[in-house]
Amino acid sequence: MSTKADTLGVVVVGAGPTGLLLAGDLAAAGVRVVVLDRNAEPVQTPKGNGVVGRAVLELRRRKLLRGTGLRVVRPPRFRFGPFTLELGLLRSPLHVLPVPQHRLELLLAQRAVRLGATVQRGREVTGFEQDGDGVTVQAAAGGSPVELRTRYLVGCDGARSFVRKYLGIGFPGVTSANISRLARVTIPAGAVARVGDRIEVRGVGPLVPFRPNRTGHGSITIAPADALDRSAPDDVYIVSTHEPRGDSEPTDELSDDELRASLRRVLGADLPYTTAVAARSVVANSRHAERYREGRVFLAGDAAHIFSAGGSAINAGLLDAVALGRTLAAVLRGAAPQAELDAYQSERRPAAQRTLALTRLQVALDADDETGEALRDVLGDLVRDRATARRVAALIEG
Numbered sequence: 001m002s003t004k005a006d007t008l009g010v011v012v013v014g015a016g017p018t019g020l021l022l023a024g025d026l027a028a029a030g031v032r033v034v035v036l037d038r039n040a041e042p043v044q045t046p047k048g049n050g051v052v053g054r055a056v057l058e059l060r061r062r063k064l065l066r067g068t069g070l071r072v073v074r075p076p077r078f079r080f081g082p083f084t085l086e087l088g089l090l091r092s093p094l095h096v097l098p099v100p101q102h103r104l105e106l107l108l109a110q111r112a113v114r115l116g117a118t119v120q121r122g123r124e125v126t127g128f129e130q131d132g133d134g135v136t137v138q139a140a141a142g143g144s145p146v147e148l149r150t151r152y153l154v155g156c157d158g159a160r161s162f163v164r165k166y167l168g169i170g171f172p173g174v175t176s177a178n179i180s181r182l183a184r185v186t187i188p189a190g191a192v193a194r195v196g197d198r199i200e201v202r203g204v205g206p207l208v209p210f211r212p213n214r215t216g217h218g219s220i221t222i223a224p225a226d227a228l229d230r231s232a233p234d235d236v237y238i239v240s241t242h243e244p245r246g247d248s249e250p251t252d253e254l255s256d257d258e259l260r261a262s263l264r265r266v267l268g269a270d271l272p273y274t275t276a277v278a279a280r281s282v283v284a285n286s287r288h289a290e291r292y293r294e295g296r297v298f299l300a301g302d303a304a305h306i307f308s309a310g311g312s313a314i315n316a317g318l319l320d321a322v323a324l325g326r327t328l329a330a331v332l333r334g335a336a337p338q339a340e341l342d343a344y345q346s347e348r349r350p351a352a353q354r355t356l357a358l359t360r361l362q363v364a365l366d367a368d369d370e371t372g373e374a375l376r377d378v379l380g381d382l383v384r385d386r387a388t389a390r391r392v393a394a395l396i397e398g
């Protein structure tokens with residue numbers, strides 16, 4: 001039986017970027033916080049390549065980037081679906097932090113622990129019950145059950161959130177009819193050359209980096225890994241194909257044969273790579289939790305929202321963490337009434353709804369049909385106007 005003295009302020013489920021920033025902020029405010037993650041070790045599989053938007057300023061404000069060599073950039077142009085937003089050289093409204101996600105997570109975990117949070121890995125949350133005073137959380141640790149008592153519980157446990165499902169909170173939205181197959185591939189120097197703003201691949205031809213190259217059979221995106229992570233070897237490229245999904249299910253382990261076959265279908269030729277790592281396939285989803293709070297339990301990050309176009313997800317999750325950390329800390333130290341807890345959902349749900357609209361628009365703009373053509377035709381004209389482009393960028397900023 002736990003006593004009041006054992007009761008934690010907050011238990012966070014999930015040591016992704018959202019949960020780790022939240023834990024650090026709560027610890028900084030003097031809250032006793034424990035993060036539980038089912039993985040025994042941080043996952044090294046490449047995921048996000050950077051943070052885009054206002055969350056970058058929040059990271060900088062917390063001095064997270066100091067001494068890391070990481071730099072915030074304000075790009076003069078930025079991709080939005082098939083368009084390039086021309087934002088101008090001076091005071092671009094958009095902040096971008098190029099950083100591999102696993103490095104961001106390491107920095108956030110170090111900060112959280114330094115400030116007093118506890119991060120327990122190899123602990124999978126399997127259930128919880130809430131009452132008037134708090135939440136009792138059950139977890140499995142190497143086959144043995146453990147129990148924690150906390151005032152509040154936050155599910156930062158990703159798109160397939162256990163916490164969300166356990167609460168019975170719906171996650172309506174849409175699943176894409178396309179599938180993306182992605183990997184980090186090594187292309188020997190003799191088979192590839194960076195020529196101006198193109199990547200010239202032997203047997204394939206020129207490809208524009210960082211954006212989909214349409215081929216009539218889908219599209220391929222290619223980017224030199226060292227453009228995103230300076231420590232990456234210069235013969236490594238991040239490639240992804242995008243094709244109609246058919247019966248294919250997304251998988252965390254894609255065979256080399258499947259990757260090569262997809263590249264051949266899309267390119268009509270073989271991509272001359274020697275090895276591929278971290279190959280997998282993903283199907284884009286665009287979904288929003290019906291609510292972010294059920295009594296003393298909250299949802300944040302991918303557990304609350306997932307977007308069909310890249311670049312906005314970490315920003316949205318980190319901004320959730322900032323808002324929820326501020327609210328929970330204020331209520332826990334008695335500076336705000338319990339009723340204030342609803343402010344989190346009132347602030348963040350409309351923001352995520354706007355990001356959903358922006359990302360769905362990007363998908364619609366990329367559609368290979370007459371509607372996509374019409375949208376590109378009309379909106380392409382509009383975003384050529386600098387003021388409109390900056391307005392769109394300000395919406396992406398969040």
Ligand SMILES: Cc1cc2nc3c(=O)[nH]c(=O)nc-3n(C[C@H](O)[C@H](O)[C@H](O)COP(=O)(O)OP(=O)(O)OC[C@H]3O[C@@H](n4cnc5c(N)ncnc54)[C@H](O)[C@@H]3O)c2cc1C
Nearest residue numbers: 014016017018037038047048049125157158301302313314
């Ligand atoms: C290939 C790829 C590329 C991407 N690129 C970008 C990008 O460039 N920019 C961008 O903004 N976003 C990108 N994203 C999306 C981004 O990775 C996610 O939005 C981000 O990881 C969400 O963070 P999170 O902390 O909310 O959840 P997650 O990072 O998913 O973390 C959830 C954590 O919860 C843990 N967990 C789950 N269930 C339990 C349980 N029952 N008990 C305990 N622990 C549990 C998991 O182990 C995991 O560590 C990309 C995603 C992919 C797959």
